[in-house]
Amino acid sequence: MHNTIAKGFRAAAVLAGIKKKTGKDLGLIYSEIPADAAAVFTRNRVLAAPVLVDKEKIKSGKCQAVIVNSGNANCCTGGQGIQDAFSMCRATAQALGISEELVYAASTGVIGQPMPITKVLHAVPGLVEALRAEKAGGRDDFARAIMTTDLVPKVFSLPGEIRGKRFRITGIAKGSGMIRPDMATMLCFVCTDAEVPSRFLQESLSLAADCSFNRITVDGDTSTNDMVLLMANGMSGAKIGTEADREIFQSLLNDVLLSLAKMIVKDGEGASKLVEIIVQGAASDADARKVADTIAHSSLVKTALFGEDANWGRILAAAGRAGVPIEPDRVDIRFNDVLMAENGMSCGDAAEAAATEILKMPEFAIVTDLKSGKGRASVFTCDFSVEYVRINADYRT
């Protein structure tokens, strides 16, 4: 079962020549039968053409295939961009011999350049042929083809069981450099062979996104192309019926999405550390989230993480400008279990030495305890490196 997707799903990728760099750049996921589908989209006011197209398609609640290109975002491309997105879907539907309404499109790459649609359309028949011939490598080929500044492909798959029937949830994502949430497009395609009531599908996906991708993003800050698409084809025979079934499914879906979200942060452009920012003791969960987001996005905090500097003063200063009331002289700050600052003051050189050891680790948590309530939030961030600037300064050149 290595390198497979859930039952009845196949994936493939080819080189269409869209990306400047070499490598496959056009991928396809296909379900043998039409699947129930749900999706969440970017909240940016500027929407890429494929997002506009898919937002209409998802109203049917059905999807059988999605074609995805990297190298061009098909965003800020006007009416022609919309036509190009529809053309991608249509050509794929024709080659697959299925209804055009069941085929979705997604794009990631540079904004504001016309889609090289001729190259894409030219590559579609070969892509469908590759899918038909596909044995085992298609899933990882697909995961690689949708990468832009990603350094590693991102696939995560978990099995589940409902009344003796085994099923699987497989997610494939791309995204990197979520140093700020506007850093890169995040795409995620989730396939499950469980049968999920369509009314539950959207709610389940939204919940899972909130506890995963939305913890590495903030305040609706998203790219123009972000989307998560969930397809459930029911081919395992496992039927999500009771509340207990739903809990099992939700828990697995959460795990798949959170694992992918962490992979995205870890693959942050130039990032070397995955850091969980936990804020507790706030007046409310919402307040805790505001403080956590402000810390997680502070360039000063993130450069200190890169420098492996236990600069808790920057953490407290970020908390202080999060727009929620805090009492600085009550705040404790921990690096994992090392208490670095207590009641807003340093715990001294020994604490700093111990905290510095924590900072050398590839993964750790920073806990900021406001000691003023029961509100709690946790988000994920990474360090901010010299390499990040290099990657983003040179992205188009």
Place this chain on the structure above:
Amino acid sequence: MHNTIAKGFRAAAVLAGIKKKTGKDLGLIYSEIPADAAAVFTRNRVLAAPVLVDKEKIKSGKCQAVIVNSGNANCCTGGQGIQDAFSMCRATAQALGISEELVYAASTGVIGQPMPITKVLHAVPGLVEALRAEKAGGRDDFARAIMTTDLVPKVFSLPGEIRGKRFRITGIAKGSGMIRPDMATMLCFVCTDAEVPSRFLQESLSLAADCSFNRITVDGDTSTNDMVLLMANGMSGAKIGTEADREIFQSLLNDVLLSLAKMIVKDGEGASKLVEIIVQGAASDADARKVADTIAHSSLVKTALFGEDANWGRILAAAGRAGVPIEPDRVDIRFNDVLMAENGMSCGDAAEAAATEILKMPEFAIVTDLKSGKGRASVFTCDFSVEYVRINADYRT
């Protein structure tokens, strides 16, 4: 008149040994007679000890001297920090032979480390001696002594005239790396020998700060130590009485503060470009400001500026997540007078080539026209460089 301050003001600096790096780190500004004073302070919830102390003192509306150290922010230092700030004022007042209430303190540097108060107190008599002996170099000595990651000292001085009486406004500032507003403390000391009615002084300073320092910062995001102090000793004999006088004074004060604010952006940590972000055609000025701030703080936009890449798609994507309604297909984007995108779409290769030439300049403007109203705003930003990360990763080490 080169290297002087307004009449009756003197400045000096000495080495107290607070900074790790060599160089003077303790400065003093003094007025021969008590001056009327106004101040604006950081809106961060975490306030450094000298800010807490000065906020009380300014209620009197009078100030005769301010002592400023670099190398330690005296922030998150508890009750001891407050005592240390008072001690600085007291020792200075004693050495100057003036009332303690008339002496203010300011600090900039690392947060959360105890103030090396013994070193400071030990250096105060020498500082006052240097002030007494001061001929011409004191102003620039002071400007250099308050620098932290600043690369250049920041002084700007303008003359004015009211009914034949000449006066002067001199500002001395420190601050760099306002890449995000939390990047560094901004301190500014403004001295004028005009006589300004005290009820007008605060209003005038607040107005000037809004059109200068508050255009390089956002949403109340400030460091723990930020302050701008304005002292007016009236020693020129120029008296601000009529509305026309006020306009003259306000205009000069605005110019002094805006010039210093631009110097701070230009000296942004590792920055090589000063870029004015102009947003027009918004539904309101407030909406325009939100969009301008989002563009000005986008790491993606700023790294593209560093890379001299006319990546207008990142500008439009930032506008799209600013939290105000925009119609992407109406938006025009200009680099100076080069129209790069019209109605949300690229103007093509020739436009890009021309825009790229603009991006090579040390100063230019990016104009985003939403074409949906009359709201307008302008803020200043700089590029985001590899050097920035280096500076901030290594700051304490």
